[in-house]
Amino acid sequence: MCNIVVLQSSLLIIKKFVLAKLIIFAAVTALFGVIFLFPANLPKAVAVELVGQSLVLENFETYANGVFPDKWRMAKSDARKIYKIETESGNRFLRARAEKQGIQIGLEHRFEPKQQQHLSWRWRAREFPTGADERLSDKHDTVAQVYVIFDNQILPRIIKYMWSGVVPEGSRFVHPLYSRARVVIVRTGMSDLNKWFQEKVNFYDDYKKFFDIEPGRVQGIALMSSSDSTRSVAAADYDDFVLLP
Ligand SMILES: [Ca+2]
Numbered sequence: 664m665c666n667i668v669v670l671q672s673s674l675l676i677i678k679k680f681v682l683a684k685l686i687i688f689a690a691v692t693a694l695f696g697v698i699f700l701f702p703a704n705l706p707k708a709v710a711v712e713l714v715g716q717s718l719v720l721e722n723f724e725t726y727a728n729g730v731f732p733d734k735w736r737m738a739k740s741d742a743r744k745i746y747k748i749e750t751e752s753g754n755r756f757l758r759a760r761a762e763k764q765g766i767q768i769g770l771e772h773r774f775e776p777k778q779q780q781h782l783s784w785r786w787r788a789r790e791f792p793t794g795a796d797e798r799l800s801d802k803h804d805t806v807a808q809v810y811v812i813f814d815n816q817i818l819p820r821i822i823k824y825m826w827s828g829v830v831p832e833g834s835r836f837v838h839p840l841y842s843r844a845r846v847v848i849v850r851t852g853m854s855d856l857n858k859w860f861q862e863k864v865n866f867y868d869d870y871k872k873f874f875d876i877e878p879g880r881v882q883g884i885a886l887m888s889s890s891d892s893t894r895s896v897a898a899a900d901y902d903d904f905v906l907l908p
Pocket residue numbers: 722723724754755756902903
């Protein structure tokens with residue numbers, strides 16, 4: 664009898680533990696839309712290992728004008744309204760315009776970060792979210808940000824490279840909404856509107872500096888222009904994501 668009571672009580676504890684884990688997982692997924700778990704109907708990016716070589720992950724040239732780039736996965740279907748292909752002087756790129764929204768999209772590509780440590784891309788700010796501050800959870804919006812997602816696709820570590828209107832360039836801090844994410848402000852200021860800039864980051868070094876361990880496999884990259892916290896508008900363009908040794 665006693666054993667049955669102990670067993671029942673153990674089962675209850677296990678159930679509570681599993682429930683708590685599920686609640687935490689749902690909360691994290693809702694916040695960050697662990698995008699690679701969802702829309703499995705979309706084709707995966709071709710995973711090519713090119714050790715010691717550059718690899719163009721995405722230049723948007725293969726898509727028709729005005730469409731959502733279907734190699735990218737979305738956290739919510741409303742992403743289709745935010746992210747669309749645009750053409751300018753014969754070049755195709757991704758245009759983002761988020762009105763009171765914050766939805767990320769991601770491109771799955773798994774590889775060993777030690778082999779290809781750098782990511783470069785181009786971006787252009789068009790409209791900054793009003794009153795945003797990337798350090799504060801209640802004002803956490805960004806005109807443009809690019810992420811590298813590491814280790815796994817359930818509770819990944821993430822490094823987010825952001826263009827901030829106000830936070831000083833070079834700032835590095837823990838993400839205010841997700842403790843496994845780190846932020847690097849790679850560009851600051853609202854004066855350089857409508858002008859393309861190229862960025863290049865060493866995500867392998869950044870991971871080691873932030874977490875003090877060797878990174879696991881990169882799972883992919885993601886991007887987001889967000890304006891949900893400030894109930895305003897964020898607009899930016901993105902192009903030419905390249906992995907380099
Ligand atoms: Ca392009």
